[in-house]
Amino acid sequence: MARNTKPELTEEEILELQDKVGSSGRHGPGGAPRQAKNFGLAAKRLLGLIAPHKMQMGVILTLVAISVLLNVYAPRVTGRAMDVIFSGAISAQMPAGATKEQVIEGLRARGENTFADMLSAMELNPGAGIDFDRLGQLILLILGLYVGASFLMWLQGFLLNRMVMGVVFGLRADVEAKINRLPLSYFDTRQRGDVLSRTTNDVDNVQQALQQTLSQAVNSILMVIGITVMMFWVSWQLAIVALLALPLTGLVVGVIGSRSQKQFVTQWRSTGMLNGHIEETFSGHQVIQIFGRTDTAAELFDERNDELFRSSSMAQFLSGLMMPIMQFISYLSYVAIAVFGGLRVANGQMTLGAATAFIQYSRQFNQPLGELGGMMQMVQSGVASAERVFELLDAEEQTPDTATAQVAGRSKGLVEFRDVDFSYVPDAPLIEGLNLRVEPGQTAAIVGPTGAGKTTLVNLIMRFYELNDGAILLDGVDVRDLSRHELRSQVGMVLQDAVLFEGTIMENIRYGRLDATDEEVIAAAKATYVDRFVHSLPEGYDTVIDQDGGSLSAGERQLVTIARAFIKQPALLILDEATSSVDTRTEVLVQKAMNALRADRTSFVIAHRLSTIRDADLILVMENGTIVEQGTHAELLHAEGAYHRLHQSQFSEDK
Numbered sequence: 001m002a003r004n005t006k007p008e009l010t011e012e013e014i015l016e017l018q019d020k021v022g023s024s025g026r027h028g029p030g031g032a033p034r035q036a037k038n039f040g041l042a043a044k045r046l047l048g049l050i051a052p053h054k055m056q057m058g059v060i061l062t063l064v065a066i067s068v069l070l071n072v073y074a075p076r077v078t079g080r081a082m083d084v085i086f087s088g089a090i091s092a093q094m095p096a097g098a099t100k101e102q103v104i105e106g107l108r109a110r111g112e113n114t115f116a117d118m119l120s121a122m123e124l125n126p127g128a129g130i131d132f133d134r135l136g137q138l139i140l141l142i143l144g145l146y147v148g149a150s151f152l153m154w155l156q157g158f159l160l161n162r163m164v165m166g167v168v169f170g171l172r173a174d175v176e177a178k179i180n181r182l183p184l185s186y187f188d189t190r191q192r193g194d195v196l197s198r199t200t201n202d203v204d205n206v207q208q209a210l211q212q213t214l215s216q217a218v219n220s221i222l223m224v225i226g227i228t229v230m231m232f233w234v235s236w237q238l239a240i241v242a243l244l245a246l247p248l249t250g251l252v253v254g255v256i257g258s259r260s261q262k263q264f265v266t267q268w269r270s271t272g273m274l275n276g277h278i279e280e281t282f283s284g285h286q287v288i289q290i291f292g293r294t295d296t297a298a299e300l301f302d303e304r305n306d307e308l309f310r311s312s313s314m315a316q317f318l319s320g321l322m323m324p325i326m327q328f329i330s331y332l333s334y335v336a337i338a339v340f341g342g343l344r345v346a347n348g349q350m351t352l353g354a355a356t357a358f359i360q361y362s363r364q365f366n367q368p369l370g371e372l373g374g375m376m377q378m379v380q381s382g383v384a385s386a387e388r389v390f391e392l393l394d395a396e397e398q399t400p401d402t403a404t405a406q407v408a409g410r411s412k413g414l415v416e417f418r419d420v421d422f423s424y425v426p427d428a429p430l431i432e433g434l435n436l437r438v439e440p441g442q443t444a445a446i447v448g449p450t451g452a453g454k455t456t457l458v459n460l461i462m463r464f465y466e467l468n469d470g471a472i473l474l475d476g477v478d479v480r481d482l483s484r485h486e487l488r489s490q491v492g493m494v495l496q497d498a499v500l501f502e503g504t505i506m507e508n509i510r511y512g513r514l515d516a517t518d519e520e521v522i523a524a525a526k527a528t529y530v531d532r533f534v535h536s537l538p539e540g541y542d543t544v545i546d547q548d549g550g551s552l553s554a555g556e557r558q559l560v561t562i563a564r565a566f567i568k569q570p571a572l573l574i575l576d577e578a579t580s581s582v583d584t585r586t587e588v589l590v591q592k593a594m595n596a597l598r599a600d601r602t603s604f605v606i607a608h609r610l611s612t613i614r615d616a617d618l619i620l621v622m623e624n625g626t627i628v629e630q631g632t633h634a635e636l637l638h639a640e641g642a643y644h645r646l647h648q649s650q651f652s653e654d655k
Contacts, residue, residue, distance in 0.1 A: 038387075039380075039383055042383050042386050042387040042390060043379075043383050043386075045386070045390060046206070046210075046382070046383060046386045049167050049170070049171060050163070050167060052170070053163050053166060053167060056159060056162075056163045056166075057163065059159060060156045060159050060160050060163065060215065060218075061218060063152045063153075063155055063156035063159070064152075064153075064156050064215065064218050064219050064222060065222055066152055067148075067149045067150075067152035067153045067156065067219070068149075068219060068222040068223050068226050069226060070145045070146070070148050070149035070152070071145070071146070071149045071223070071226075071364075072223070072226035072227055072229075072230050072364075073145060073230075074142055074145040074146055074149070075230075075357045075360040075361055075364070076230060076234070076357050077138055077141050077142050077145065078138075078142055078353075078356070078357060078360065079234075079351075079353035079354050079355075079356050079357030079358075079360075080138055080353055081135055081138040081139060081142065081353070082352060082353035082356045082357075083123065083351050083352065083353030083354075084130065084131055084134050084135045084138065084353075085130055085135065086351075086352050086353065087123050087125075088125075088128070088129050088130030088131055088135075089129075089130060091125045091128050091129060092128070092129040092130070096128075153219070156215060157215060160211070160214060160215045161211060164207065164210045164211050164214065165207075167210065168203065168206065168207040168210070171203060171206065171389070172199075172203055174393060175198075175199050175203065175389065175392065175393065176199075178392060178393050178395070178397075179195075179199065181397045181398060182395060182397060182398065183396075183397070183398040183464075183465070184459070184464040184465065185424070185465065186395055186396075191272075191273075191276030191277075191279070191280070192276065192279055193272065193273075193274075193275035193276030193277065193278060193279035193280065194272035194273065194275065194276045195392070196275060196279070197268075197271055197272040197275040197276075197388075198272065198388050198389055198391075198392045199389075199392070201268075201271060201275070201385070202268060202385035202386070202388045202389050203385075203389060205268075205381060205382055205385040206382050206385050206386050206389065208378070208382065209378050209379060209381060209382020209383070209385070209386075210382065212375075212378055213375045213378050213379050213382070216371060216375060217372065217375060217379075219368070220368035220371045220372050220375075221368070221372075223364065223365075223367075223368040224365065224368050227361050227364050227365045227368075228243070228365070230361055231358060231361050231362070231365065234350070234354050234357055234358045234361070235341075235344065235350055235354065235358055237340070237344070238337055238340060238341055238344070238358050238362075241333070241336050241337055241340055242333055242337055242361075242362050242365055244333070244336075245329050245330065245332070245333040248329050249326055249329060252321075252322055252325050252326060252329075256318050256319070256321050256322050256325075259318050260314075260315050260318035260319040260376070260377070260380055263311050263312075263314045263315035263318060264315045264319075264380045264381045264383075264384040265384045265387070266307075266311040266315075267308065267311040267312045267315050267381075267384070268381075268384050268385055268388055269388075270304065270307045270308035270311050270312075271308060272388070273304050273307075273308075274301075274304045274305060274308050277297075277300060277301055277304055278301070281297045281301070315377075315380075315381070316377070319376060319377030319380065320377070322376055322377075333362060334359075334362055334363065337358065337359060337362045338359060341355040341358055341359060342355070398466075399466055401483045401484055401485075402480075402481075403481065403482055403483040403486065404481045405477045405478075405481040405482055406482070406486065407474065407475060407477065407482065407486060407490060410490070410569075410571050411474055411475050411490045411571035411572065412440045412475050412571070413438075413440040413441060413475075413571045413572055413601055413602030414437075414438070414439060414440050414473075414474070414475050414476065414602070415436075415437070415438045415461065415472070415473070415474060415572065415602060415604075416436065416437045416438075416472070416473040416476075417434050417435055417436035417437075417470070417471075417472055418435060418470055418471045418472075418473065419433055419434070419435060419469065419470040419471075420433070420434040420435075420460065420467055420469070420470035420471070420472060421433065421434075421467065421468040421469040421470055422456065422460060422465065422467055422468050422625075423468060424465075429468075429625070430453055430456060430625040431453055431456065431457070431460075431625040431626070432625060432626065433470075433626075434457075434470070434625075434626065434627060436620070436627060436630075438602055438604070438618060439602075439617075440602055441600060441601065441602060442602055442603075442617040442618055443598055443602075443603040443605060443613075443615075443616045443617050443618070444602075444603065444604050444605070444616065444617065444618045444619075444620060445604075445605045445606075445607050445613035445616035445618070445619045445620065446458075446604060446605065446606045446607070446620045446622060447606075447607055447608075447610065447613070447619060447620070447621055447622070447643070447646060448621055448622035448623055448642075448646075449623065452622040452623050452624060452625065453622050453624070453625040453626075454606045454622055455576060455606060456625070457604075457622070458493075458574045458576065458604055458606065460472060461479070461491070461572070461574070461604070462487070462488060462491060462493070462574070463479055463480070463484055463487060463488075466480075467480075474487070474490070474572075489570075490570055490571045490572055491570050491571070491572045491573070491574060492512070492565035492566075492568045492569075492570030492572070492573050492574070492597075493565065493573075493574045493575075493576070494558070494561050494562055494565050494573075494574070494575050494576065494594070494597075495561070495576050496576050496577040498554065498557035498558045498560065498561045499561070500545060500552075500557055500560060500561070502544075502545070502546055503544065503545070504539075504541065504542045504543060504544055504545070505525075505530070505534060505537070505540075505541050505542075505543055505545065505560060506518065506521050506541040506542060508545070508560055508564060509521045509524060509525060509530070509560060509563045509564050509567055510567070511564055512524075512563075512564040512565055512566070512567040512568035513567050513568050513569075516567050518541075520567060521541070521563075521567060522541070524563045524566045524567040525541070525563050527563075527566055527593075527596050527597075528559055528562045528563040528566050528593040528596060528597060529559055529589050529592060529593045530556075530559045530560055530562075530563045530593075532589075533556055533559075555589065555590060558590055559589070559590060559593055562590070562593045562594060562597055563593075565597060566593075566596070566597050570601060571601055571602065572601065572602050572603070572604070573597060573598055573601050573602070573603040573604070574603075574604045574606075575594060575598075575603065575604070575605045575606065575607075576606045577606050577607060577608055591612060609650070610633075610646060610647055610650055611650075613633070614633045615633075616632070616633065617632070618630060618631070618632070619631060619632065619633060619636055619643065621636065621641075621642045621643045621646070623642060628641070628642050629641050629642050629643050
């Protein structure tokens with residue numbers, strides 16, 4: 001409906017209106033923000049969406065913590081198994097009955113001090129060999145630890161996916177509810193493609209980011225903490241060597257991450273702009289072909305596509321740098337640990353099993369760090385999308401309903417304008433001091449040049465916009481004291497562009513009143529001349545039409561919308577240039593249908609062709625937001641004023 005009642009605003013008025021509405025900025029129809037994005041604030045708000053699921057998140061975190069604990073403890077047990085094998089192999093080569101101290105003293109006496117130092121850190125049982133019972137127990141324990149950790153990780157992943165789906169379900173519901181609460185001005189000043197991109201692509205990207213990073217981030221952080229504790233337990237000296245890589249890792253994430261985040265913001269802004277252009281060129285494809293603007297449209301597409309390519313390429317390049325750099329830092333740390341650990345084993349300061357466990361810890365330590373770095377790409381992209389969704393959710397809404405009155409049953413249809421002032425933007429008044437009274441059952445036709453305020457007048461009746469001053473009364477009740485739902489339930493509207501929905505013809509007519517029976521739908525179709533052409537269709541009333549009603553002619557589509565308004569049986573009827581898009585022959589049929597629709601109800605008819613409103617009870621002539629003349633067709637012609645000039649102009653054109 002918005003596209004059909006959209007006011008004609010200048011670029012300056014649109015920008016000023018955007019300031020009033022908030023959300024998107026002035027950098028193009030894609031809604032690019034005027035200020036730098038706040039990554040921390042958006043990330044905090046994104047995580048805040050999980051608050052209603054804190055119990056589930058608590059269970060997930062507990063499972064992750066236990067899984068990490070099992071994973072972290074397993075290398076320590078592996079080190080002990082290594083010690084059992086190595087010490088058993090050494091013990092088998094020693095004379096039975098000798099003690100560990102005697103063996104070490106004998107080695108030192110032969111000058112083998114390094115070997116003696118290494119054995120001093122081991123548990124030896126000369127002549128005994130490998131304890132396979134103990135080794136078997138340790139191997140079973142290792143298998144149990146890893147199986148348990150894997151099961152818990154699967155379980156937490158299953159629960160996390162369900163939780164994230166619940167979070168995104170709520171986010172989608174909030175977005176849908178927000179869309180319904182936004183004023184018409186929000187959609188008048190933005191490309192539909194960008195709004196659709198925020199409600200679909202960006203929400204999907206948020207879901208993907210949460211699913212792929214939330215659990216992994218928690219797991220990686222806990223792994224880093226757990227492994228750090230274990231490394232200090234095994235050898236605090238080697239732990240310090242391993243932790244020297246952290247400052248370098250933080251520097252990489254801080255410098256590259258901040259730069260790639262800006263590029264992700266640009267990427268999703270460019271996506272919205274490109275989607276907006278595609279939507280426009282698709283819906284206006286025929287016009288583009290007629291005026292030979294294919295090359296122009298293609299050039300604009302290439303320009304926006306190139307901007308998206310450059311921003312996304314740079315974002316991927318910068319975020320992709322983090323993993324290789326962090327891997328390089330990891331390899332340097334690994335080499336340092338291997339050399340320093342080998343020296344400590346040789347000096348008897350730790351066992352070979354402990355060194356093996358520590359090397360495994362160092363590998364595990366760098367893995368979650370690398371994962372955190374790799375996740376930054378998805379996190380930055382997800383947060384950039386979340387910011388765009390939050391901008392939509394934070395947009396200024398239409399004023400809330402404060403219903404203090406009701407219309408008893410069906411309205412009589414008395415409409416009054418009292419000293420109405422309205423402007424789309426401050427300091428640019430469009431309607432000032434407008435007074436008008438339309439009696440029940442009358443047909444009021446509104447004529448005037450483009451931009452005179454004709455459509456604005458009916459938009460104010462529908463409360464698509466709120467007044468600056470004055471009041472509009474329905475049966476003596478200020479429409480602002482009625483809920484929008486109750487007010488609009490009294491009004492039927494037929495627009496210049498016939499908007500149909502994908503479904504059958506019967507479903508499209510029933511859209512006006514969902515509880516209508518098939519008999520009532522057919523009766524409405526007969527009253528508005530839809531029944532005449534329906535029987536020529538393959539499935540009659542059950543013929544499925546696409547979203548734009550492409551299988552029907554323009555006049556047939558308009559007749560269906562008239563039938564849709566007819567079945568609603570409204571007290572007020574608004575016809576917004578309903579015959580402007582049909583041919584002269586079809587216009588006669590549409591006019592008859594509208595006459596049937598206008599019977600016994602107050603009607604406002606916005607008309608371009610004066611021939612269609614000759615029989616109107618009241619004709620309003622508007623210029624620059626003001627009613628300059630009003631009266632019947634004959635009275636206005638006799639006055640030889642603005643209406644007379646319009647009539648003469650059209651009469652001359654018809655000649």
